[in-house]
Every structure is written in C-alpha cells, then in structure tokens.
Amino acid sequence: MRTKGTEPELRRSLRRLAWQDENCLACAWFSPNDPINADLLERGKCVHPKLREYNLIVSGRDWCNLFEETTRQNIDDLQEKAMKAEEELGLAHSRAETSRRGK
Numbered sequence: 001m002r003t004k005g006t007e008p009e010l011r012r013s014l015r016r017l018a019w020q021d022e023n024c025l026a027c028a029w030f031s032p033n034d035p036i037n038a039d040l041l042e043r044g045k046c047v048h049p050k051l052r053e054y055n056l057i058v059s060g061r062d063w064c065n066l067f068e069e070t071t072r073q074n075i076d077d078l079q080e081k082a083m084k085a086e087e088e089l090g091l092a093h094s095r096a097e098t099s100r101r102g103k
C-alpha cells in the first residue's frame with residue numbers, strides 16, 4: 001500500500017542515486033584492476049589511507065564520503081603504468097615463446 005507523498009520522495013532519491021557522479025571511478029583513491037579500460041563497472045581496490053586496511057574491492061559506481069576527485073594527470077599516470085606493464089608482459093611472453101621454439 002502506498003502512502004501519499006512517499007513515491008515522489010522515492011523517485012527523488014533514486015534520481016540522486018542514478019546521477020551521482022562523485023563515484024569511485026572519479027576518485028583519486030580508486031585503483032582499478034584495468035586502468036586502460038576502466039568504466040563504471042570496473043572493479044578495483046580502494047587505497048584511501050583510512051580504508052586501505054579493510055582491503056575493499058569497489059566498483060567504479062560505488063562511492064563514499066571520503067571521495068576526492070582524481071586528476072587527468074593521475075589517470076594518465078595509471079594508464080601509462082598499465083601500458084608499460086602490458087608491454088613488459090608481452091615481451092616476457094614473446095621471449096618465453098622464442099625460447100620454447102628454440103628448444
């Protein structure tokens with residue numbers, strides 16, 4: 001049974017949830033599993049100094065009151081680091097493959 005006045009309040013609440021943008025994806029403390037392709041559904045660690053001890057796994061659309069907006073430079077640094085790691089992994093894989101074929 002609906003009570004008068006309840007539904008508009010619920011709709012307003014849901015609208016705030018749907019449009020909130022101070023989420024983990026935009027937070028400086030979000031460490032995504034895949035920084036190159038991170039989106040709202042991306043999962044990763046929260047590395048905020050006050051939360052790190054809890055080993056939280058969050059998604060890009062989660063949020064909390066410790067949010068701090070990240071910078072373009074921070075995103076670029078994360079992506080650069082991930083691309084270097086992928087290149088090194090690719091090189092290591094390539095070397096292992098060459099070594100395996102050479103035997």
Ligand code: SF4
Nearest residue numbers: 024027029030046064
């Ligand atoms: S849980 Fe809070 S501090 Fe951690 S990444 Fe999300 S918004 Fe940032």
